[in-house]
Amino acid sequence: MKLGFVINDISTEKDNYTTLRLARRAIRDGHEVAMIGLDGFIYTSDESMCGLAHRPSRDEYADDAELLADLARPGVERESIAVAELDVLLLRSDPADEIGKRPWAPTSALLFAQLAAQRRVIVLNDPIHLADASNKTYFQGFPAEVRPVTCISYDPKAIRDFVDAHDGSCVIKPLQGSGGRNVFVVSPGDAANINQIIEAVTRDGYAIAQEYLPEAREGDVRMITLNGRPLQVDGRYACFRRRGNGGDARSNISAGGSVEVAEPDERALWLAEMVAPKLIRDGMYLAGLDIVGDKMIEINVDTPGGINMAEDLTGIDFSGAIIADLVRKVQMRDHYKGTLSNVELACL
Known part of the structure; x- marks a missing residue:
């Protein structure tokens, strides 16, 4: 299998990213791997597509850090593929x-990904629907029963009114963003600072205000889904709990949070069941469900992470299961000789 990864840039990749774990597992299984940055696509005059890629020089790596060091080794120019x-x-x-x-x-890059899908490359997550999911408004398309009460606005008054309606307790965060950046938990004692908080969050665009879920003090649960369903290998789910660092309300690992093993409870599995139809319909092959208490606070479909953490905590080869599933999809595409669409193959 020839497998390409679209990344921001090799210089910004980190050795604790799921991308590196999947790439290393694919290399170990004998597949060809290429890393293409967002600025690495070329549409040529003969209507073909090339990608300027970083390629591994070996077929075995001791860990993800060693793979990243090889991919980003100095003096090596990107290869056109x-x-x-x-x-x-x-x-x-x-x-x-x-x-x-x-x-x-x-x-x-999404436009180039759509062109790749037209050329029978299996593109995951589906690039047409991923364009629709480029910000957190995508989350509002799931059943209301799974979501916290939410207001999305750029208007400070609308956000303040929402905070007041929830007795001064809510979460305010950017509509576009990840990694826990500019996420504020507002409490009744923060009334004097609410304008500054709103200004900080809306500096780059719209803000989301959500009802505060008290269970957030215990962190959140990240559950990985594959083909729209919870990823499970050898009876274990790719699932873990993230906790904030001391007084920091953010549980994102990139924001200094910690991680521990977790098993999804009945409610978490019900939430996953409720969001599955839309994930499948939209071709969201790999997603990360973030759960607090009995609600889902986010669904990550842009670069969902956590496979490496789930593996390190459990010793289960989740990345191997994903690579094997990709091989199966390629076989199905070839058997059906191009009659299955990309979105059909995505969650088949």
């Missing part, structure tokens, strides 16, 4: 990382 010859293109870039310097990059 034919995108149409890839079997699978995994979209693993984070649009939030590009807001400041390269706001054009994520949208442009």
Whole structure:
């Protein structure tokens, strides 16, 4: 299998990213791997597509850090590859990382990904629906029973009114963003600072205000889904709990949170069941469900992470299961000789 990963840039990749874990597992299984940055696509005059890629130089790595060091080794220029010859293109870039310097990059890369899908490359998550899911308004398309009460606005008064309606307790965060950046938990004692909080969050666009869920003090549960369903291998779910660092309300690992083993309870599995139809319909092959108490606070479909954490905590080979599933999809595509659409293959 020829497997491409679309990343922000090799210089911003980190050795604790799920992308590196999946790439290393694929290399170990004998598959060809290429890393393409958001600025690495070329549409040529003969209507073919190329990608400027970083390629591994070996077929075995001791850990993810060793693979990253090899991919980013100095003095090696990117190699031009034919995108149409890839079997699978995994979209693993984070649009939030590009807001400041390269706001054009994520949208442009999605357009190239759509062109790749037209050339029978299996593109995951489905690039057409991923364009619709580029910010957190996508979450509002899921049943109200799974979501906290939410207000999305750029207007400070509308946000303040929402906070007042919830007795001064809520969460305010950017509509576009990840990693826990600019996420504020507002309590009744924060009334004097509410204007500054809203200003900080809306500096780059719309804000989301959500009802505060008291269970958030215990962190959140991240459950990974594959093909729209909870990823399970050898009876274990790819699932873990993230806790904030001391007084920090953010449980994101990139914001200093910690992680521990967790088993999804009956409510968490019910929530996953409720969101599955839309994930499947939209071709969201790999997603991360973030659960607090009896609600889902986010669904991550842009570069969902956590596979490496789930593996390190449990010793279960979740990445191997994902690579094997991709091989199965390629076989199904070839058997059906192009009659299955990308969105059908995505969650087949």
